Amino acid sequence: MYTTFYNLREEPFRLTSDPRFFHLSEPHAAALASLIEAVMRRKGFVLMTGPIGTGKTTVVHTALQILSERATTSHPISSAFILNPTLSREEFLETILTEFEIPCTGTSKPARLSALQQMLLDTQRRGGTSLLLVDEAHLLSPELLEEIRLLSNADTYQEKLLQIVLCGQPELLGVLRKPEMRALRQRVASSCLLRPLNLAEARAYVAERLRSAGFRGAASLFPTQVLQEIVRLTEGVPRLINLLCDACLTNGYKARRPVIDLLTVEEAASELGLHEAQIEQANEGNGVGSAGITGGTEVVRDDEIGSALDRLVQAMKKRSAFVRVADAIRPDMSIKKQVAVAVNAMQEKDPVGNKIIESAVDVLVQAMKLHRTSSMEL
Numbered sequence: 001m002y003t004t005f006y007n008l009r010e011e012p013f014r015l016t017s018d019p020r021f022f023h024l025s026e027p028h029a030a031a032l033a034s035l036i037e038a039v040m041r042r043k044g045f046v047l048m049t050g051p052i053g054t055g056k057t058t059v060v061h062t063a064l065q066i067l068s069e070r071a072t073t074s075h076p077i078s079s080a081f082i083l084n085p086t087l088s089r090e091e092f093l094e095t096i097l098t099e100f101e102i103p104c105t106g107t108s109k110p111a112r113l114s115a116l117q118q119m120l121l122d123t124q125r126r127g128g129t130s131l132l133l134v135d136e137a138h139l140l141s142p143e144l145l146e147e148i149r150l151l152s153n154a155d156t157y158q159e160k161l162l163q164i165v166l167c168g169q170p171e172l173l174g175v176l177r178k179p180e181m182r183a184l185r186q187r188v189a190s191s192c193l194l195r196p197l198n199l200a201e202a203r204a205y206v207a208e209r210l211r212s213a214g215f216r217g218a219a220s221l222f223p224t225q226v227l228q229e230i231v232r233l234t235e236g237v238p239r240l241i242n243l244l245c246d247a248c249l250t251n252g253y254k255a256r257r258p259v260i261d262l263l264t265v266e267e268a269a270s271e272l273g274l275h276e277a278q279i280e281q282a283n284e285g286n287g288v289g290s291a292g293i294t295g296g297t298e299v300v301r302d303d304e305i306g307s308a309l310d311r312l313v314q315a316m317k318k319r320s321a322f323v324r325v326a327d328a329i330r331p332d333m334s335i336k337k338q339v340a341v342a343v344n345a346m347q348e349k350d351p352v353g354n355k356i357i358e359s360a361v362d363v364l365v366q367a368m369k370l371h372r373t374s375s376m377e378l
Contacts, residue, residue, distance in 0.1 A: 002253035006221060009214030013246040015239060017061040023208040024310055025201040028059055031192040033309055035063045035165060039131060043189035044160035045152055047176075048167045049138075050194025053239030056167050059194070060133055066312065067131070076128035078119065085140045089147050096132065096151075120154055120161040130162050137168035142180065149184040196236030203227055205238065206245060221249070222260050229265050233274045244268055308363045315356045 003010060012021070024032070031048055038046040050056050060081075067077050080099030087095060093112050097104055104115040123130045134140070134148070154161040166172065170193075176185050197205055206222055215221070222230065222245065230248075234240035247268035248260045257264060 002249045003213075005253045005256075006249060007215060007217065008210070011246065012209040012213030012215070013242040013249070015242055017058045019062055019065055021209050021212050022058060022062050022313060023205045024313055025197055025205055027193075027195050027197075027201075028055055029309060031059050031194055032063055032066075034190050034192040035059065036066055036309075038190040039063070039067060039129060039163045039165070042129065042159040042163060044155075044163065045187045045189050046163070046165045047172070047188050047191040048165065048194070049170050049172055049191075051196065051237065052169060053237040054194040054196060055238050056194055057135055060135065060165065060167055062313070064131075064133070067129070076123070076126055077131060078123050078128060079131040079133065081133045081135070083135050085134050085136055085144060087144065089143055092144055092147060100130070116151075117154060117161075124156065124159075124161055131165070132162055133165045133167065135167050137166035138170075138172040138175070139168070140166075140172075140175075142175075145175070145181065145184055149187065152187055196234075197231070197238060197241070198236060199228060199231050202231045202236055202241060205241065206230075209242075209245075219259070221252075226260050226262060226265055229262055233265070233269050240274065243272055244274060247272055311363065 002008075014021075022028075027050075031050075035046055035048060038044075048056060048059065064079060064081070067079075078100055080096050082092075082095055082099065085092070090109070093109065093116075097112055097116060100116070100119060102115050102119050104112055106112065106115075120130050132148075132151070140148070148164060148166075151162060152160070152164055175181060176188070203224075206227065207220060210221065220227075226248075230241060230244055234244055244265070248264050251267050251271075252258075252260050252264050255264065
């Protein structure tokens, strides 16, 4: 509705995990680097937490795409992505086999576990990685957390066969601190915490999404004063920033305002019900920290890794903008299937972009290897 008026190619603030709009702010870059390195190094258990709307699922999607890019060379990846973990033990195991596309004629638990173990071993022998991603992990029951702990026992003498990523709200940290979760807590090899954006990060975030949507104006559609008010109202939560900015552009178009002003923000915020009381209620309990999960927890942040990761993400975004794959993706596809179809389609249509991305992946892997060597020397 407002795209033509603001010289945009498409809407910039949609609430989807489109990799073309992924912005590497400091907390997201650190979380993405931690997740990718943990999986590449087969560290076993990874934990990512953050308040509602801070971009956890987007980080997971981006990590899965990067790992899928790497898988096209000599490191195949088998993944299972569980979006709704409110399941029984039997349903959880059945879902894992379905996601991994493991054929199993038996319906007993021993038969299913045996089929899973065989797939993990076969993947490892091919030089590949098996990855289990659980979104909304704060909803996991104690019984399912114990089941996941038992699954993490699968390993060889050299490495873990199954890489597990638990992604959830900060309440998950409180669950893991319970005495009965000690065995699981000690297995967390890497942990990262997403936080809301500060003003500088929000400014870059909004500018990046506008640029990805085709905006090429000399001056921002959201002046500094306006951005300050947006950050205040949303407390820097990316999802709320998207909602408010989209509403501002809609109202600005209706009022024929070429630049968003404070009056437009006030109108949009009122429509969305964004005021301090609601924000405080929505973020109640979000101040839980990540400390105390395990003494061995490691958060990866290195300038070389950050630079390599930024080059890789920018190359992926450039190729995504050049090659549109929306027609190849169906709504009934799983997340991992959508990623696989998108990556394959883009690789077929843009061989030059593939070479750039392959090079960027190699640089990232080397940076992570250097980071590992440096850490070991310390």
